[in-house]
Amino acid sequence: MEQFDVLVIGGGAAGLFCALTAGQRGRRVLVVEHANRVGKKILMSGGGRCNFTNTGTSPANYLSANPHFCKSALARYSPAHFVELVERHGIAYHEKELGQLFCDDSSKQIVRMLLDECDAAGVRIATGCGIEQVTRREDGLFGLQTAHGLFAGASLVVASGGLSIPSMGASGFGYDLARQFGHRVLPLRAGLVPLTLSGTHQARLADLSGVALPVEARCNGVRFSNQMLVTHRGLSGPS
Ligand SMILES: Cc1cc2nc3c(=O)[nH]c(=O)nc-3n(C[C@H](O)[C@H](O)[C@H](O)COP(=O)(O)OP(=O)(O)OC[C@H]3O[C@@H](n4cnc5c(N)ncnc54)[C@H](O)[C@@H]3O)c2cc1C
Known part of the structure; x- marks a missing residue:
């Protein structure tokens, strides 16, 4: 069994960003991704050029049952922070319209940037790693029984995404896990769909x-x- 400070389930945009942030804070982090590669949805985002942020983003753009969440999230990490990261990685971009920023070249650059940041922060990423069981152990750690063996961690981050586009690795795993640990799951509704x-x-x-x-x-x-x-x-x- 290998032990980490943080286990992250899912190597999408959310999981990778969480992992690199935890790694930068000195945590030992493992990302467990069941698909053969991470960031597949990022690759198809923005028609292949990833609309990676919007300069006009504000809490007013979000509809939420908890409007304070996006206020605190955006106060701590704004679009300007992400633009600074993109520029630091030398990724050329342009504003399409209404503050929407896209890569000039390809979404692949955003995935590469996240992987490079994870690498620099010492994050380990296990792809093709299906999860068989998640438990809360007697020592208080979370246990992940996976195709690559048993991992334990003090914190467990569930970033397995929503249900859209199962061919990209999407699954209802996160909702099932939330229920397993006694969380209430609100009825699911489609969002951002044609x-x-x-x-x-x-x-x-x-x-x-x-x-x-x-x-x-x-x-x-x-x-x-x-x-x-x-x-x-x-x-x-x-x-
Ligand atoms: C066609 C399209 C275009 C888009 N364009 C844009 C855009 O331009 N700009 C923008 O901001 N957003 C865009 N989006 C939305 C954006 O892609 C998503 O909001 C974002 O990728 C969600 O990230 P996530 O990490 O939450 O989930 P996901 O990207 O879905 O990542 C979840 C990860 O968890 C993995 N996973 C699932 N179940 C398990 C399991 N049991 N065990 C291990 N791993 C698991 C999945 O394989 C996946 O890698 C677009 C979406 C689509 C579909």
Whole structure:
């Protein structure tokens, strides 16, 4: 059995960033990723160029049952911090519109940057490492029984992502684990998904497929202004 200070389940954007931050604070960190490589969703983000931040990000952009969470999170780590990191790694970027920053070249650079930061912070990453069991041991440590053996850690971070795009490694593992440890899980709802239309609605918009236009969307007293893209299946946002 190998022991770490922090065990991170999932090597996506959240898991890698958490791991490198813990590593920079001197923690011994292991990231356990069941897919054959980390950061797959980052690779497909922003149409392959990763819209890595938005300079205008503020708590007002978030809808949350706990509005204070994003206030404290953004106060401690702002878009400017991430831009500074990207610049330190020599990644060229541009603003597309409305403060959206994209890599000039490829999302691969963002994954490389996170891996380099993990490496510099001494983070160990185990890919292709399926998890068989998670336990709370008698000594208070968390135990991970995996395809690569047994690991123990004082802290366990569950960063296994949401359900979207299972072909990228997504699973409901995190929700099951939360329930296993007695956490209440709110009903799941899709977020950030295209709207698929059918029947007359789809027929009416068919000729506009491919057209993007600025719209204001309103729901339950909240309004957002941004680009909307008409697709052959319905409505989406341009990437
Ligand atoms: C098409 C598309 C485009 C997008 N574009 C952008 C963009 O431009 N900008 C932006 O900010 N966001 C974008 N997003 C959203 C963004 O990609 C996600 O919000 C982000 O990647 C989520 O990161 P995560 O670490 O929470 O989860 P994930 O990236 O899903 O990472 C979770 C990781 O956990 C692993 N895992 C799951 N179950 C287990 C298990 N049992 N054991 C071990 N490992 C496990 C998975 O394999 C995965 O590597 C886009 C999303 C999509 C689908």
